Amino acid sequence: MRTHPPFAILTLLALLAACSRQEAPPAPAAAPVVTAAAAASAPHDAPGIAWRQAASDADVDAAFADAKAANKPVFVYWGAKWCPPCNQVKATLFNRQDFIERSRAFVPVYIDGDSPGAQKLGSRFAVRGYPTMLLFNPAGAEVTRLPGEVDAAQYTQVLTLGISAQRPVKAVLAEARAGGAGLSANDWKLLAFYSWETDEQQVLPKAQSVAALRQLAQGCPADQRETSQRLLLKALTAGDAAQVKATPADRERALALLADPAAARAQMDVLTVSAADLVRVLAAPKTPQRPQLLAAFDSALKGLQADATLSRADRLTALIARVDLARIDLAKDATPALPDALLAEVREQSARLDREITDGYERQAVITSAADLLEMAGLLDESDALLKANLAKSHSPYYLMLGLAANAKKRGDTAGALNWYEASFDKSEGPATRLQWGARYLAALVDLSPQDDARIERAAQQLFTEAAGQPGAFYERSGRSLQRASDKLLAWQHTPAQRATVKRLQAQLDAACRQLPDGDSQRATCDALLKPAPKKTA
Known part of the structure; x- marks a missing residue:
């Protein structure tokens, strides 16, 4: 169950017109109520988006031919019914009117990972993790990979950036690494908001990622502060402390970012999903810098957790990051002794989400993470109770069963763990x-x-x-x-x-x-x- 990123997968932008400080975006459009049964349908059923289902090379070739004839880009979405981050984009992105309207400008192709030819298409597109979203120009060349974890309210702006790009991101990267003298602000943004996590070495060999992203962060013009900041965060999270070799200047820049609510909001996805990774590379254990950085992170994450313009999933991810940081220096399997106030927040947030969520897609995305959160906090019985209460509400209960299996394994209940693993296999589709x-x-x-x-x-x-x-x-x-x-x-x-x-x-x-x-x-x-x-x- 704990295979998604993190939101994950899973889960996590700057305005496209300029690189100056970004104000908080408007609240996401309200999602329609979707029952668990309705949520089992594929995203092509979402009203307003003319999804082209693809299960074979012939399906894909036809979609690309139509796009070329109409001089339209192609947007490829690769996902799966059970995947929490996939359900999150259905709940917060694919039902947004701005995204639906923007979809008229491209040919949207949906590849369900369980369709008959999907895994062969995975080889064709070099995609692995769910969800992966690709953008191709009308000629069929891949332009960019879009980050599925970004704030949905800003996603269409990133999509527009890709649609308007004059060159594929691979060509932009090559020019940036050669000095970048001719790059525009939007070229730098294309690099900053590329989905490096789903690149699969199409643009950059993994071994070169830390150095290349560091080079980009240093080469990005000084007046493009948010873009440069994002590139630096991506460089800092592209490897471990030994690979990254963070500097005191990196730490000071991170502290300044965390102290600025607007700047932290702009980098919300990286800060929430990668909080622990950033602390590990920026401040070694048992150094004076470690508690300073942890305190700064906790304050910034509290602000994101309380930000009503963010989705429930994003706010929950901020709380998960706080718990993760509270456990950062414990042994991997140690039972955490969290502060009472933080434990109370974990319990309250999980119960409130279970009460409030009515959208089936959102429930699949959020409740599974809430159960993870309870387990992280040492509340195994409460994690079990939440998962069991949602089995009948989930369109993919076999995913929740993995959480029950993991909880049983953690408490030493071998028979119980194996029974849940077996049940999850039996029920999987x-x-x-x-x-x-x-x-x-x-x-x-x-x-x-x-x-x-x-x-x-x-x-x-x-x-x-x-x-x-x-x-x-x-x-x-x-x-x-x-x-x-x-x-x-x-x-x-x-x-x-x-x-x-x-x-x-x-x-x-x-x-x-x-x-x-x-x-x-x-x-x-x-x-x-x-x-x-x-x-x-x-």
Whole structure:
């Protein structure tokens, strides 16, 4: 359950006309009430957006051909029904009138990660995490990747920036790194608001990200303060302390940002989602700078938590960041001893969200994070109660079951944890999702009950049987799910009986692999499963 970013995924802009200090944007438009049943529908059902569903290369090619003929850009949204950040953009972005109106200017394409050909399309577009949003020019060249976590009230402004861009972000990046003399303010903004988290090394190799983003922050003109600040924050969160090598000047700039409510509001998404990462790189443990920075962050986050112009999810993320910072110097699995006042806020906020939310999309996005928050605060029983109360209200209850499994595991209830992991797999829906949930259940069995050979074999057989029946089971997310299952099984086989089990499973997989055409890129992925990696030669 704790796989999304963070909002996540998940979750998190400056005005496009200028780089001067930004005032708080208007409150988001009220979302229509959506029941849990209605929330199960895909975003193409949202009124006003003419989504083109794509489940194959032919679907995508047709959409791009129509866009070229109409001289329109293409907006590609890649998401999944269960994904909390995906539900958040449905609840706060896709139903906004300004976004709906802006969508008339492009061809909107929706790829559901569980549609038959979605994972193959994932390979085509080099996308992995949900949600990922891409913008292409009418000629079909990728212009930019849009950050799904930004404040919805400003999202269409970032989208407009991408639509009006004269060159793809990759070309803008190259010029910026060469000195940037000819770049406009909007070119620098395009770089600052690029979704570096979903880049998948299309624009920049990961190993170069810290240095490149640092270079951009230093090269951005001094009069573009917010843009430069965002680039610096992205550089500081692109690696660990040893990679980033933050300076005292970086820390002073961060403290000035946190002390300025308007400036902090403009960088809300980075400050809330990456608070702990920023503290770690800017102030080492047991130094005088650490408590100073923690206090500044807590004050700024309190302001964001109380900001009524932000969505419930964004305000909750600010509270999650406060709890995360209160635990920052504890051992990973230590039970936190949070201040009573902070615990009271956690309880009150979680209960209020459960009472107030009526939109099914928003509930899927927010309640799962509220349950995470309760768990972070050491309130496992209350986290369980919230999750159980929402199982019947969720359009994807199997996602909530992962939280219940994690809570049971944390309290040492192995049987309870495995039962919830098994139930989440049984209830999961969609081909890619079922492989992902099945691999997670199998991993839990190997980790928590390695002696239960029969149960492990049954789970693996079911997983591989389902994979054999799917046309795209060895592409992208699905392929990675199966690879994780393979790795677990290879590491598990310690006894003759277990090695015999793996041998039977390998025969099952080999039969599935033989059904794939030799020229299909899936074949290599399939053939490598349940086989030890070749030893490296000196």
